[in-house]
Amino acid sequence: MGEFVGVDPTRLQELTRRLERLHTVLAQHAPAVRQKMQKWDSDLDFGPLPRLIGQALDDVRDMEARVSRAHELAREKGWTPFGGAPGSALLPFEQTPPPTVQLDWATTGQSGYQAKQDVKALAAALATKDPEQARIGMSLLPDHLARHLDDKAYLAAFWAEAGPAALQAARVLLNRKGMTLFSADSASILRALGASLAAATRMHRGTGKDSRPLLSDEARAAITKSSDPWSAGMLFKYGPDGKAWDSHFLADVTRSMLAARAAGKIEIPTPAWASNDALETATRYAGAPKLWAEFDPVIAVMDRASQNGQAARHVLGDPSSGFTYAKMLVNDDWLTKGSSTAPFARFARGSVPETLNDQVDLSSHVGDFLKAAVSAPRGSSKDANESAWSVINIVRATSDFSKLHPGTVLPHDIRRSLIFTTDRYLPDFAAGATKAYGSGVVPMGEAKGNPWIAVIDGRELSTFFDQALHDPKEFGAFKGMLDARISTAVAATVKDSSDANYLAEMARLYGLIERIERDRNFAEGQLKDEQAARNQTALAALTGGFGALSFQNAWGPGVITQFLTGSATPYASEMFDTDNALKALKENADAFREQVFHVEIPVIQGLINAGVLHPPKDATWVRNGRLAPDPAFTAWLSQHAETEYGGRKLTEWVTEAQQAMRLQQ
Numbered sequence: 001m002g003e004f005v006g007v008d009p010t011r012l013q014e015l016t017r018r019l020e021r022l023h024t025v026l027a028q029h030a031p032a033v034r035q036k037m038q039k040w041d042s043d044l045d046f047g048p049l050p051r052l053i054g055q056a057l058d059d060v061r062d063m064e065a066r067v068s069r070a071h072e073l074a075r076e077k078g079w080t081p082f083g084g085a086p087g088s089a090l091l092p093f094e095q096t097p098p099p100t101v102q103l104d105w106a107t108t109g110q111s112g113y114q115a116k117q118d119v120k121a122l123a124a125a126l127a128t129k130d131p132e133q134a135r136i137g138m139s140l141l142p143d144h145l146a147r148h149l150d151d152k153a154y155l156a157a158f159w160a161e162a163g164p165a166a167l168q169a170a171r172v173l174l175n176r177k178g179m180t181l182f183s184a185d186s187a188s189i190l191r192a193l194g195a196s197l198a199a200a201t202r203m204h205r206g207t208g209k210d211s212r213p214l215l216s217d218e219a220r221a222a223i224t225k226s227s228d229p230w231s232a233g234m235l236f237k238y239g240p241d242g243k244a245w246d247s248h249f250l251a252d253v254t255r256s257m258l259a260a261r262a263a264g265k266i267e268i269p270t271p272a273w274a275s276n277d278a279l280e281t282a283t284r285y286a287g288a289p290k291l292w293a294e295f296d297p298v299i300a301v302m303d304r305a306s307q308n309g310q311a312a313r314h315v316l317g318d319p320s321s322g323f324t325y326a327k328m329l330v331n332d333d334w335l336t337k338g339s340s341t342a343p344f345a346r347f348a349r350g351s352v353p354e355t356l357n358d359q360v361d362l363s364s365h366v367g368d369f370l371k372a373a374v375s376a377p378r379g380s381s382k383d384a385n386e387s388a389w390s391v392i393n394i395v396r397a398t399s400d401f402s403k404l405h406p407g408t409v410l411p412h413d414i415r416r417s418l419i420f421t422t423d424r425y426l427p428d429f430a431a432g433a434t435k436a437y438g439s440g441v442v443p444m445g446e447a448k449g450n451p452w453i454a455v456i457d458g459r460e461l462s463t464f465f466d467q468a469l470h471d472p473k474e475f476g477a478f479k480g481m482l483d484a485r486i487s488t489a490v491a492a493t494v495k496d497s498s499d500a501n502y503l504a505e506m507a508r509l510y511g512l513i514e515r516i517e518r519d520r521n522f523a524e525g526q527l528k529d530e531q532a533a534r535n536q537t538a539l540a541a542l543t544g545g546f547g548a549l550s551f552q553n554a555w556g557p558g559v560i561t562q563f564l565t566g567s568a569t570p571y572a573s574e575m576f577d578t579d580n581a582l583k584a585l586k587e588n589a590d591a592f593r594e595q596v597f598h599v600e601i602p603v604i605q606g607l608i609n610a611g612v613l614h615p616p617k618d619a620t621w622v623r624n625g626r627l628a629p630d631p632a633f634t635a636w637l638s639q640h641a642e643t644e645y646g647g648r649k650l651t652e653w654v655t656e657a658q659q660a661m662r663l664q665q
Helices: 009-039 049-076 111-127 131-137 141-147 152-173 184-202 217-224 229-237 247-262 278-286 288-294 297-308 310-316 322-329 363-373 382-404 412-424 426-431 458-468 472-483 486-495 502-520 524-543 557-565 578-587 589-596 600-610 631-639 650-661
Strands: 004-007 101-104 440-443 452-455
Touching (some): 009 049, 049 141, 111 152, 131 184, 152 184, 229 247, 247 297, 247 310, 297 310, 297 363, 310 382, 322 363, 322 382, 363 412, 382 452, 382 458, 412 426, 426 452, 472 502, 486 650, 502 650
Antiparallel strands (some): 440 452
């Protein structure tokens, strides 16, 4: 207990407002004052100024806690403010002056005390079970929460007790009338609660080995294992961007939401549709699927995890549980319910047509999540390891879906994410094309410190690609991606001191794709679409600024990462400038294709990258290590066809590349 002092709540509140204005002025103008004084060569030390501004903010917070307690004591003495909310510790204003009270000055000036007062006010407001009364009772809560976003003491105290109440907020604030679920004021309250929770998840107590999350296990469990997943999900819908949340906390909530969805425990409320006019009621009800999509808690949490990136990788990149959640995601059931106007038709004497409103497709959110799960930078980090495991689990889940649902095609956005995954891990997919020895994640070459690679069971690749590729243009684009990797495959084959042959692996993947394509029995016109897509995709790689890769160093983590992530080295010829190339592609597709895919170009570029082919110093067909083919290049090719580079004759390299690319030159 501290020292009790007599205070006038009204004057204490005015003093707090003035202190707040002082802090605001200091925070806004201090940088300009400091800059001007330094410009005038002032000897004043402005170093302590930021600390003093921070202390002023702490003082404002302390005084706000005392004001809240002073008004609470006044009510205990029988004072009732005009227009105040009964039982609320948060009052928008007073018109009847409160009496003087005895206040424990030290105790009530602590952030933890203010947090407990706010929790008490939150609970009292929600106890009304009425949206309007609850909004009035929590009218000052958003401002209080915003002031304490960086206050550990406040956040720890608030969320230690507020979890269950905060999770009820959305359910209580839900509109019982009208066409919207939440008013602007209610959305503001949910937004403030979400921001406060996100801030709390990122904070820790202690340092180093003693560091632990600010939120206790009990506080985290109250949210991650909530019995009302919809209400909990609204804190994430209205909360900040995914990067503002702790990734592990966000992953735990995502797992919980996916499990609740799989168990059929997600119930999305709807506003009151009823109207005196049946046609108007039916019209309102027609918008139900869109509303269910907008307020789906699973989608809200998944979107935050996708924005965070690491959270998605925690979920799918867990070797023991990632496959379970991948199967929940790689599915064709990501649709809202539909809605029918039939129940209203009989009230309108035939004026309401009986229609079934379309379901809303939610698969784009799933596609974004899958992309985020495989998007860690390639390397030897834990994040890269989780990303590689995510690839394994996505491939397994896709293969599993195809086997369980033969003939069923996954939604377009999910299939696009599968191709995105393949593009990011193309060498890994090529390595597993004909190997059926199981899946896993290992460092490349099984050497510690090398980048993690996804070892994919070849038995699952056929069903994976059979699901991922359907349209002729999709096959063409994928082959274009493979074409763009030829130069890096050549360079890697030279540099790797083992017997690895990355060109041969690429050839096996080409063969797998072509077998799947043949089974589709595309018509001649469709095959032309496929070829055009292949040309354009490779063109984008050749002209799109992937940057010239450097394979000059020894084969190791750095060079391996370039091989795993790199595509074509863009050529320096004006022929390959984007505008000229696109024009040529339209005007003379066959001639353009012949030059773009003239296989000697990527082969020689790969040998230059590997440092085993050194063009003459006066060569006109090389600019800063990049090929710029011209007539002199043709003459040089004829003179060096039988010359050895990297252990093979140039003609042997070209022949193998032709086989890999399935081209007839």
